Amino acid sequence: MAFNSYVLDKKLLENFQIIVNEHSNFLINRYSNINGKNLWSLCCSAKDWLHVGVQGLPYIDLQHNNDDARSLNVLQLILTFDIIVQAIQQLYRVFNEEYPYKQDRSIFRSEVSDDAYFKQIRACFGVHPVNLDSKNGEKDGKKYFASWSSDVGSEGDYMVYLYSSDPSEPSFHFTYISRKYIGMW
Numbered sequence: 001m002a003f004n005s006y007v008l009d010k011k012l013l014e015n016f017q018i019i020v021n022e023h024s025n026f027l028i029n030r031y032s033n034i035n036g037k038n039l040w041s042l043c044c045s046a047k048d049w050l051h052v053g054v055q056g057l058p059y060i061d062l063q064h065n066n067d068d069a070r071s072l073n074v075l076q077l078i079l080t081f082d083i084i085v086q087a088i089q090q091l092y093r094v095f096n097e098e099y100p101y102k103q104d105r106s107i108f109r110s111e112v113s114d115d116a117y118f119k120q121i122r123a124c125f126g127v128h129p130v131n132l133d134s135k136n137g138e139k140d141g142k143k144y145f146a147s148w149s150s151d152v153g154s155e156g157d158y159m160v161y162l163y164s165s166d167p168s169e170p171s172f173h174f175t176y177i178s179r180k181y182i183g184m185w
Contacts, residue, residue, distance in 0.1 A: 002058035005156075006077070008084070013054045020047055031094060039094045046087040046094070053084040062156070071148045074158050075126035082122055085115070112137040124160050125149050135162055135172055142166060 020027065020043070031039040060077045064070045092099040101115065108117045120137035123129070129146035133139050143165035149158045162172040 003061040003063060004058060004077075006057050006060075008054045008057060010054055013050055016050070017047060042090055043094050046090045049083050049087045053080050053087070056080065057084075062151075067150070068148070070151065072126070074149045074151075078122050078125050079127075082118070085118070110136055124162065125158070129160070132162065142169070144172075 027043065028040050031043060032041075057077075057080050060080065061073050062070065062077065064073055089099050102113065104114050105112075107114045110117045112120075116137040120132075120134055123132055124146040126149070129148075132144040132146060133142070135142075135144060144162045145165070147161040147163070149160050151157065152159050159173055164170075164172070
């Protein structure tokens with residue numbers, strides 16, 4: 001039973017796993033020692049974490065009746081997105097391909113790339129909530145601190161308050177509209 005509607009195409013993962021398994025001898029020989037680095041191990045790690053992310057994503061309980069548990073589950077959702085994106089980025093690196101979304105701004109439409117903005121979301125929603133150096137992913141020389149996350153409505157929207165270390169600066173709502181980021185996959 002899935003707890004949320006975030007389902008990624010498992011067929012893409014299965015096809016990737018089949019290709020890797022069918023060509024494992026070539027991949028091991030080609031990538032196990034590139035300039036003293038075992039990139040085959042990186043490929044295996046990325047494959048494992050893609051599996052965990054894709055298979056586990058639908059089971060993150062975003063409807064938990066306890067606010068604290070739901071806040072932690074939102075962090076788990078964000079970390080799962082991050083694991084999937086990082087695994088994909090590493091596979092581009094292993095296969096010496098340019099990551100096509102490096103400067104993309106089409107999802108969040110922010111001053112910084114979607115990847116930089118997402119790292120800020122990750123930080124605000126629980127990875128570094130008491131040690132932030134930006135409101136939007138672009139360092140501005142100020143310090144911020146995030147509240148716990150809370151849902152706003154029933155559409156999969158979550159927010160945190162960012163408190164500034166500057167007493168004259170008001171709190172800032174940092175809203176994460178999850179359904180927009182899901183569209184990337």
